[in-house]
Amino acid sequence: MRLAPIEALGFRSIRYVATAGRMAVFLGQILRAVVTPPTRLRRLVGEVYDSGVLSLLIVCGSGVAVGAVLGLQGYSTLVRFGAENSLGSVVGLSLVRELGPVLTGLLVTGRGGSAMAAEIASMVATEQLDGLRMLSIDPVHLVVAPKALAMLFVMPLLAALFTTFGIFGGYVVGVHLLGVDGGTYLNGLESVDFPNDVAGSLVKSAVFGALVGLIATYRGYTSEPSSAGVSRATTSTVVIASVSILVVDYVITALWGV
Amino acid sequence: MPNAMRQESPRDVAQAPLELRNVWLAFGPRVVCRDLSCSFPRGAITVLMGGSGAGKSTLFRLIGGLLRPDRGSIQVAGEEITGLSDSGLGRVRRRIGMMFQGGALLDAMTLFENVALPLRERTKLSEREVTAKVMESLEAVGLADAEGLLPSQLSGGMVKRAALARAIVMSPEIVLADEPFSGLDPVTLRRIEALLVETNRGLGHTLVVASHHIASAKRMARQIVFLRDGLAICGTPEELEKSADPGIAEFFHADADEPAPMSMHTEAR
Numbered sequence: 001m002r003l004a005p006i007e008a009l010g011f012r013s014i015r016y017v018a019t020a021g022r023m024a025v026f027l028g029q030i031l032r033a034v035v036t037p038p039t040r041l042r043r044l045v046g047e048v049y050d051s052g053v054l055s056l057l058i059v060c061g062s063g064v065a066v067g068a069v070l071g072l073q074g075y076s077t078l079v080r081f082g083a084e085n086s087l088g089s090v091v092g093l094s095l096v097r098e099l100g101p102v103l104t105g106l107l108v109t110g111r112g113g114s115a116m117a118a119e120i121a122s123m124v125a126t127e128q129l130d131g132l133r134m135l136s137i138d139p140v141h142l143v144v145a146p147k148a149l150a151m152l153f154v155m156p157l158l159a160a161l162f163t164t165f166g167i168f169g170g171y172v173v174g175v176h177l178l179g180v181d182g183g184t185y186l187n188g189l190e191s192v193d194f195p196n197d198v199a200g201s202l203v204k205s206a207v208f209g210a211l212v213g214l215i216a217t218y219r220g221y222t223s224e225p226s227s228a229g230v231s232r233a234t235t236s237t238v239v240i241a242s243v244s245i246l247v248v249d250y251v252i253t254a255l256w257g258v
Numbered sequence: 259m260p261n262a263m264r265q266e267s268p269r270d271v272a273q274a275p276l277e278l279r280n281v282w283l284a285f286g287p288r289v290v291c292r293d294l295s296c297s298f299p300r301g302a303i304t305v306l307m308g309g310s311g312a313g314k315s316t317l318f319r320l321i322g323g324l325l326r327p328d329r330g331s332i333q334v335a336g337e338e339i340t341g342l343s344d345s346g347l348g349r350v351r352r353r354i355g356m357m358f359q360g361g362a363l364l365d366a367m368t369l370f371e372n373v374a375l376p377l378r379e380r381t382k383l384s385e386r387e388v389t390a391k392v393m394e395s396l397e398a399v400g401l402a403d404a405e406g407l408l409p410s411q412l413s414g415g416m417v418k419r420a421a422l423a424r425a426i427v428m429s430p431e432i433v434l435a436d437e438p439f440s441g442l443d444p445v446t447l448r449r450i451e452a453l454l455v456e457t458n459r460g461l462g463h464t465l466v467v468a469s470h471h472i473a474s475a476k477r478m479a480r481q482i483v484f485l486r487d488g489l490a491i492c493g494t495p496e497e498l499e500k501s502a503d504p505g506i507a508e509f510f511h512a513d514a515d516e517p518a519p520m521s522m523h524t525e526a527r
Contacts, residue, residue, distance in 0.1 A: 123365075131362030134322050134355075135376045135424075136348040142379075 026140075026218050033138065033145035043146040044153075051112035051147075052154030056161070059107055063162035066103060067169025070094055074170070075178045087180050088188025091170035096192050096201050098249070100163035101155075105208035105245040108151070108158060113216040113241050114234045116147050120220025121233035127225070144221060148213035155209025156202045163201065204252055208245050215241045274333075275300050275432055275464050276321060278490070281330030283313075283320065290316050291327065292488030298432075298466055298481070303458055305475040305495075306468040308485030309509065314468035315359065317485065318434045321466075322356055323347040335431055352380065355425030355463070357435040361417040363409040363424070369396070370405035373424045380428070395423040398460075399453055415446035419453065426457055433458075435467045439474060447471070451478060472510060484509070 074090040120143065123129050129139040167189065174180040192198070216237045223233035274297035283291040290313040298304045306314045319325040320332055323339050332339050335353045342350065363372045373395055377388045396402045399419040404412065412420060418438050425433055435454060439447045451474045458465045469475055475482055476495045484491040484498055486505050491498070499510050 126360055126365075127358045127362040128364055130319075130322075130324055131356070131358055131364075133324060134351055134358075135379070136351045137375070137379050138344075138348075 022222070023214065023218050026221070027214055029140045030145050030148050030214070030217070033141040034149060036141065040142065040146050043142070044150055047146045047150030048154055051108070051116065051150050052158060055108055055111050055154070055158060058111060059104055059158045059162050060165045062103065062107055063100075063165030064169035064172075066099060066162075067091060067095065067166030067171075068173045069169075070099070070166065071170035071173030071178070075174060075180070084178075084180055085184045086188055087170065087174045088167075088185035089191040090188075091174070092167055092189040092192045093197070095163045095166040095170075096197050098253075100166065101159045101201050101205040101208060102245060102249050104155065104159040104162045104205060105212065105249075106242055107162075108155060108209075109212050109216075109238055109241040109245065112151065112154075113212045114238050116151070116213075116216040117220040117223075117233045117237035118230055120144065120147070120217060121223035121230040124221065124223050125225045125227065125230055129221075139221075144217045148210075148217050151213030151216070152206060152209040155212070156205040159201065159205035159208075200252075200256055203256075204249065207248060207252065211244050211248060212241045215244065274298055275335050276466070277331075277333040278317075278320070279331040279333075281320065281332065282328045283316065283325065284328060289488050291320070291330070294330070294485075294488060294490050296483050296490035296492050298464055298483075300464050301458075301462050302480040303455065303465045303467065303478050304481045304483055305479040306466055306483050306485065307470070307472075307475060307509070310470075312485040313488065314485060315436055318356065318436050318466075318468060321432075321434060322351060322354060352428065353431045355428065355430035355433045357418070357421040357425040357433065357438060359437040359440060361409065361421040363417065363420055365409055367408075368405065369401060369407050369409070369412070369420050372409070372420065373427050376424070376428050391427060395427040398426070398457060399423045414441050415443075415450065418442070418450050422450075422453060422457065426461060426463070429461060430463055432464045432466070435465065437468055437470075439469055439471045447474065454478065472512075 070091045071087065074087050074094075075084055078084045078086055078090065120129075123139075123143065129143070132139045132142060171182070171185055174185050175182045219233040219237045219240070223229040276298040278297070279295050281291045281294045283289075294317075306317060308314055316325065320327055321334060323342065327340060330340070334350050337350055339347060339350050363369070364375070367375065370392055373392045374388050377383055377391055381388075383391070393402060393405070396405055399422050401416060401419055401423060404416060404420075409417060409420070422435070422438070425435070438450050438454065442450060454465060454467060455478050457463075467475075467478070476499070479495050482493060482495055482498050484493075484506055491501075491503070491506065493501070498506055501507055501510070
């Protein structure tokens with residue numbers, strides 16, 4: 001009886017390790033599908049449109065809002081030390097190094113990742129994937145790989161847009177509302193280390209894209225064939241992918257320093 | 259043994275393109291196949307019957323390699339499939355056309371694209387040849403004018419016909435139709451039934467239909483395989499209709515005019 005909590009802990013640990021193992025195998029299947037002909041360029045473009053182009057408004061709008069808030073908060077802090085001329089530097093560095101990739105990852109998880117998981121899970125529930133198997137067509141090749149790959153491609157692009165629009169939002173607030181000199185604001189952006197910080201930002205968002213793509217497709221692909229399964233796949237995708245982004249962000253920042 | 263109502267001649271068995279021998283399958287404590295054996299005559303229509311949850315769809319999934327049995331042998335077109343890898347199963351599945359209960363058509367593709375999918379993926383036909391074959395299949399099921407519609411724009415009967423068109427477009431040796439009559443009005447049901455019989459006669463494939471519909475089973479089947487308690491009981495429609503087995507008799511006379519037997523009332527309570 002006293003062993004019950006330990007047994008439960010052991011059971012959960014084994015389950016997590018088993019899930020991680022299955023995800024690794026699934027990742028292997030996706031990678032194999034990506035390099036196996038035929039190339040599904042049309043499907044990939046369609047998925048890039050669904051996950052990327054349809055997320056443009058929310059990403060750009062959020063970028064402006066976050067940049068504007070950064071401008072306001074940054075100015076009110078910097079002005080106490082007479083350092084308001086560093087506003088461009090603060091906004092630029094925060095967005096390029098952290099907020100751009102992380103917030104874009106979270107936004108795309110909520111919009112594109114959940115939709116991806118729901119779509120695959122509903123295909124499981126309606127036997128569409130089994131239908132493909134019976135046609136001797138690998139569902140990972142036709143359905144999963146283009147979706148996961150699209151997420152890898154769109155995330156850095158969306159993060160770059162988020163960052164750009166964020167800098168613009170900070171400029172509008174700092175320069176037009178709070179009276180910081182425009183040239184000084186833009187000059188402050190030079191403190192962003194061009195190859196290192198920008199490359200780090202792009203790599204981070206590419207890693208987040210790969211994570212979201214893998215988690216969303218895996219949760220959808222392995223969901224129970226029911227409407228409750230669709231719901232669980234969607235919810236767990238958002239939760240797991242969001243937490244993974246924050247954890248992996250810390251790891252990359254700690255190891256690489258960007 | 260109840261699964262030997264009609265003894266299959268060695269010739270029947272030798273020619274059978276589909277054969278299950280001593281198959282066992284359980285989901286936890288629930289045993290779905292209990293030493294199940296049956297075979298399906300080449301080129302004929304076999305109707306798979308049994309109560310809800312008897313394992314009809316599961317049997318199709320076993321035949322298609324979507325499920326693996328715990329024990330036993332499953333031969334499809336002369337090939338043992340229980341130990342095959344994914345690529346081996348893919349090879350065997352090219353000889354099977356499956357019509358799923360809900361159609362299993364891809365939502366994002368039009369009817370034409372759905373039917374063309376196996377041709378585009380598995381053959382080297384030119385787009386003109388693909389178009390000709392797809393239109394031939396769609397015409398066979400009376401859907402030639404609906405080629406541009408999405409599955410969500412089709413009625414229940416149209417979905418069944420579209421699923422049949424996709425199942426037969428590669429001219430498979432074996433066609434499995436899972437509950438093709440479920441949810442259809444009597445007129446549409448007769449149309450789908452006629453369509454299944456016509457395509458079977460025209461293309462000569464072995465057709466296995468999972469159905470609850472007794473009247474259509476009597477009309478179309480050369481053999482009925484009745485699933486009960488994990489076993490398969492094989493026979494002609496006449497043999498099974500006259501069966502003294504209470505479970506089979508109850509099933510076959512459940513929609514007759516006379517009052518239901520006492521055991522049904524008991525079960526209903």
